[in-house]
Amino acid sequence: MSEATSLLRLQEIDLSLMRLRKAADQLPQRAKVAAARAASKKVASELTKIVGQRKDVEIDLADLDERKAMLTDKVSEVQADASPGSDHRAAQDLELSLSSLAKKLEKVDFDTERLLEKLETVERAERNARGLAERLAAEEKAQTDAWREAAADITIQAKELTSERERIVATLSPELMGRYDEARKRFGGLAVETLEGNRPSACRVALQPSSFSDIRRSDSDITTCPYCRRILVVSREA
Known part of the structure; x- marks a missing residue:
């Protein structure tokens, strides 16, 4: 085969490969794969945000637990330092200190309860997002398998043409x-x-x-x- 003939055959092969790739891309399963992949990407992005929110809430709760422990220890210290038979002024100071600490503890408990409710909401959103991500992953796999099955004949033709192309290129x-x-x-x-x-x-x-x-x-x-x-x-x- 002359170089001229080989060159023309090479072009026929390349044009055929272009048509086969286009045919594979236009299979309806291909669009479904792309849609599932895009949805998975969107859910993954949302899941990253939700996980970040959950971690922030958990950090805030840990800080509140630490503050509550510190305040509780402070209450014990104040009570331990109180001397029996203290004068009226000392008794008032003790009462004020304990009252102040009680209010702070009450604020910690209130904030903790609010954050626990937020944590429950965020954890529910995370579970839903993970469940959706799993379903989309299964859908993407199913559509990918269907696409490959539908494109099986195209793939065989493409492999045969690619092998012939390699042989021709070696002669040019x-x-x-x-x-x-x-x-x-x-x-x-x-x-x-x-x-x-x-x-x-x-x-x-x-x-x-x-x-x-x-x-x-x-x-x-x-x-x-x-x-x-x-x-x-x-x-x-x-």
């Missing part, structure tokens, strides 16, 4: 492959055209007589279109 010169890859990127896959009469098959711009004559007199089967700059195959075999 690095210089020609460089030109092909560059043109393929530039023209969205349609990198090679053939000469049909005096018109290149892709751009369809008729060659000037002088250009047509020069190309026909050339020893090379592969040249460049003077108009669109695609690779132009002019061999009779092509």
